[in-house]
Amino acid sequence: MSSIKDILLLNDGGDIKDSLSRTKKKFRKSFSETEAEYDPYRHAVMDPLKRKKKKTKVSTGKKDENGKDILKVKYVEVCRIAVPVQRLIVERTAGFLLGKPVTYDLKLKADVDPSKEQQKLYDDVLDVFDKNKMKYFDKKLARAVFREREAAELWYFVPDENGHPTDEMRVQLLSPSRGDTLLPHFDDYGRMDGFGRAYKTVDYKGDTTHHFDVYAGLYVYRYATDTNGQFYHPVGEPVPHGFDRVPIIYYRQEETEWEGVQPVCDRIDTLISNWGDTNDYFGSPSYFFKGTLKGFAEKGEQGKVYQGEGEKADMKVLSWDNGPESVKEELSNLINIAFSYTQTPDLSFKSMKEIGSNTSGVSIRLMFTDPFMKADDKIELFGECFERRFNVVKGGIGQAQGLSESLVESVRIEPKFEPYLPKNEVEELQMITSSTGGKATMSQAEGVRRNPLVKNPEAIMKEIKQEKAEALKEQSALLATGSSYDE
Numbered sequence: 411m412s413s414i415k416d417i418l419l420l421n422d423g424g425d426i427k428d429s430l431s432r433t434k435k436k437f438r439k440s441f442s443e444t445e446a447e448y449d450p451y452r453h454a455v456m457d458p459l460k461r462k463k464k465k466t467k468v469s470t471g472k473k474d475e476n477g478k479d480i481l482k483v484k485y486v487e488v489c490r491i492a493v494p495v496q497r498l499i500v501e502r503t504a505g506f507l508l509g510k511p512v513t514y515d516l517k518l519k520a521d522v523d524p525s526k527e528q529q530k531l532y533d534d535v536l537d538v539f540d541k542n543k544m545k546y547f548d549k550k551l552a553r554a555v556f557r558e559r560e561a562a563e564l565w566y567f568v569p570d571e572n573g574h575p576t577d578e579m580r581v582q583l584l585s586p587s588r589g590d591t592l593l594p595h596f597d598d599y600g601r602m603d604g605f606g607r608a609y610k611t612v613d614y615k616g617d618t619t620h621h622f623d624v625y626a627g628l629y630v631y632r633y634a635t636d637t638n639g640q641f642y643h644p645v646g647e648p649v650p651h652g653f654d655r656v657p658i659i660y661y662r663q664e665e666t667e668w669e670g671v672q673p674v675c676d677r678i679d680t681l682i683s684n685w686g687d688t689n690d691y692f693g694s695p696s697y698f699f700k701g702t703l704k705g706f707a708e709k710g711e712q713g714k715v716y717q718g719e720g721e722k723a724d725m726k727v728l729s730w731d732n733g734p735e736s737v738k739e740e741l742s743n744l745i746n747i748a749f750s751y752t753q754t755p756d757l758s759f760k761s762m763k764e765i766g767s768n769t770s771g772v773s774i775r776l777m778f779t780d781p782f783m784k785a786d787d788k789i790e791l792f793g794e795c796f797e798r799r800f801n802v803v804k805g806g807i808g809q810a811q812g813l814s815e816s817l818v819e820s821v822r823i824e825p826k827f828e829p830y831l832p833k834n835e836v837e838e839l840q841m842i843t844s845s846t847g848g849k850a851t852m853s854q855a856e857g858v859r860r861n862p863l864v865k866n867p868e869a870i871m872k873e874i875k876q877e878k879a880e881a882l883k884e885q886s887a888l889l890a891t892g893s894s895y896d897e
Contacts, residue, residue, distance in 0.1 A: 412429075412433075413597055413603060414595045414597075414603045414604030414624075414626045414627075415626070415627075417429045417430065417595070417604070418604075418624065418626060418631060421644075422641075422642065423622050423633025423634075423641075423642025423643065423644065424633075424641060424642045426606070426622070426624060426633070426642075427593070427606060427608060427622050427633075427642065430593035430595055430604075430606045430624075431593060433595060434593055434594065437559060437664070438664070438665070439666075439669070441558065441586050444557075444558070444559070444666050444669075445587070447496055447666070447668065447672055447675070448496050448497065448500075448557055448666070450492035450493065450494045450497070451492065453492035453676075453679050454676055454679065454680075455490050455491065455492055455679040455680060455683045456490050456492055461488060461490065461680075461683065462488075463485040463486060463487055463488055464485065464486040464488055465483060465484075465485055466483075466484050466485075466486055467481040467482065467483060467484070468481065468482060468484045469481060469482075470482050488683070488687055489683045489684075489686030489687045489690060490683055491679065491682045491683045491686055492679050493675070493678050493679055493682060495668065495671075495675045495678060495745075495748050496666070496667075496668040496672075496675060498754075499556075499667045499668045499748070499749075499752050499754050500553055500556045500557050500666075500667050500668075501553070502754045502755060502757065502781075503552070503556050503667050503752075503754060503784070503788070504549055504552040504553045504556060505549075505830060506755060506781050506784075506785055506829050506830045507552060507785045507788050507789075507792070507827065507829055508545075508548050508549050508552055508827075509828065509829055509830025510828040510830070511544075511545035511548070512544075512545075512548060512796060512825050512826065512827055513825070513826045514535075514536065514539075514796075514800060514823040514824070514825055514826070515823060515824050515825075515826055516528075516529075516532050516821070516822075516823055517822045517823055517824045518820075518822070524821075527813075527817055528817065528820060528821050531804060531807065531808070531813065531817065531818070531821050532821055532823070534804075534807050535800060535803050535804050535807065535821075538579050538803050538807070539803070542579075542580060542581050544581075547563075547581065547583065550583055551563065551583055551661065552788075552792070554583065554585040554587065555661045555662075555663060555791075556663075556666065556667045557587070557666060557667075558585050558586050558587055558666075559662065559663055559664065559665065559666055560585070560586070560592055560660070560661060560662045560663075561583065561584065561585040561592075561661050562583075562584040562585070562590075562592055562594075562605070562607075562658050562659060562660045562661065563581050563582070563583055563584070563658065563659050563799065564581065564582045564584055564607070564657065564658050565579060565580070565581050565653065565657040565658070565799075565802050565803060565806060566579070566580060566581075566582070566651065566652075566657065567579055567580075567651075567652045567806070567810075568580055575652055577810050579803065579806055579807075584607060584658075589609050589610065590607055590608070590609050591606075591607070591608035591609070592605075592606075592607065592660065593605070593606035593607070593608070594606075594658075594660045602656060602658075602660060603626065603627075603656070604624060604625060604626040604627075604656065605624070605625045605626075605656055605658045605660065606622065606623070606624045606625075607622070607623045607624075607625075607658075608620070608621070608622045609621050619634055619635060620634065620635040620642070621633070621634050621635075622634070622642050625651060625656045625657065625658055626656065627656075628650055628651065628653070628654070629648040629649065629650055629651065630648065630649060630650075630651045631644070631648045632644070632645040632646065632649075633645060652806055652809055652810065653802060653805050653806045653809060654805035654806070654808065654809055654815075654818070655801070655802060655805055657802050657806065658802075659795050659798050659799050659802065660795075661791060661792075661795055662791075663791065667752060667754075668748075668752060670751055670752065671747065671748045671751050671752055674744050674747050674748050674751075675748060677744055678741065678744050678745065678748070681737060681740060681741055681744065682741065685734075685737050685741075750780075752784075753780045753781055753783065753784035754781065754784075755778060755780075755781045781829070782829055785827070785829040789827050792825075792827070793825050793827070796825040797823065797824070797825060800823050800825075804818055804821055805818060
């Protein structure tokens, strides 16, 4: 396999783009296919070619020479209901994995406190994360990965009015749905040594320009199409991007979150749409009349009376007795399969109502074992990439501040994920109270930190200490005057 340096020697932006496209591992399904599955308005039941209109024959109001009605073909619209199961699976997976913001624990050698320089670099990185609102960015990123199977985050220094980089660091989310073609390149050892990004921009005149940027080593190489939009040409000389490595983190999974149950999702759409058609036909009473019908009730007439002629005249209401229950049962099974086989928690109002408010914390944790295992699988990808994110940002800070390479490399972290889990707060408070009193297994400070009703543990601890100090002062004053609490 050629290195990114070898590919850049091609010098022509189009050739470089084609070369990176050939080396990229292909997905089993195209992006347009998975987007059609994700968008309920593009589901198969919404397509007239796949779910065709009903073909019927109706009277034209004319008769032939034999006195029979002349019929014509009429196409009747069918019921089309697309259920956004795929969207729900994506949203639940992202929400469960990132129910609480990810934290970054400083990881040094055992029993070694960080130096002032290490602590400052660590705090500077977290400050960059805070300014870029990463707790919100992470959810957008997760949704993109789970929906589109790939995404990337690009870190860059904001340029000033003259185009020179400042010390302000920002991040941009890249994904196919945002118009980006992502072309990572890996060396023979599986390390990403370069990254290509193709995208387009539209100026105020409405003219479109296609761009292709390649990040490799310490530089970014930019290409753009000519006025005819045909060929990529270099845009200036390669410029330093300001980081000590490629400032892009690439995320990829081989399938969408719903790919394994896509046939089930199709069946849910078909079943509900068919059920809707059946209701259109049988929701209002239909009648079978035997004999001669002399009179028929008017539309909307109260106390309808139908008159028949002859002894054998008879009328019966047509109904579907067993159908609805069989449909309900199949639909319930399909929805259960869709959630179960994607390890997605069912957090619908109906399910939460059935659980109730008195369910023990142990029972809740057991119920959420499957989504917890799924979250643990996702942490394999996001944990590794979040570590690289930290390293990219600290490297950029190190370059901007002129820090030594040894200092930058000495600051390492471990991202901590805390998946979402419903809690029985009454039970949790009781457990905290019993653990901090009597034969305590937990300090009062730890109990305050774990209290689900406390938003600012440090402030509460200060208030507790202050209340204790005031109580001791009051007790001392009473003792000095010869009084006691027992009087």
